Amino acid sequence: VNAPEDILERIVATKSREVDVLRKHLSELRTGVEDTPPPRNFSGCLRDSNSVAVIAEIKRCSPGAGPIRPDLDPLRLARSYE
Known part of the structure; x- marks a missing residue:
């Protein structure tokens, strides 16, 4: 013990x-x-834009539909939209 x-x-x-x-x-x-780096001003970017402002979601798959683009690199795609 x-x-x-x-x-x-x-x-x-x-x-x-x-x-x-x-x-x-x-x-x-x-x-x-x-x-x-400091965070970007999300709401300011939407409000102060002189053009159309878009909020998008990038997904590899959908809960209902399954795989959409399993090989997708979300970071690379998002940066291409900036």
Whole structure:
């Protein structure tokens, strides 16, 4: 039978390792946020446009119809519309 102290030591050691991993992830997230460009003004782009403004959805498949374009690269297609 393990003594309560042994169990607590294992719990503390495990949690300490988990906290170290989470701190590393937090540091990476902060770096990522600092390197991210500011968001675009979505509503301003729609309101201030001198031409037709379109909101579109890009989908590889439809829940009802199944695959539409399974090989679609959504990011590339969206950038081609800008």
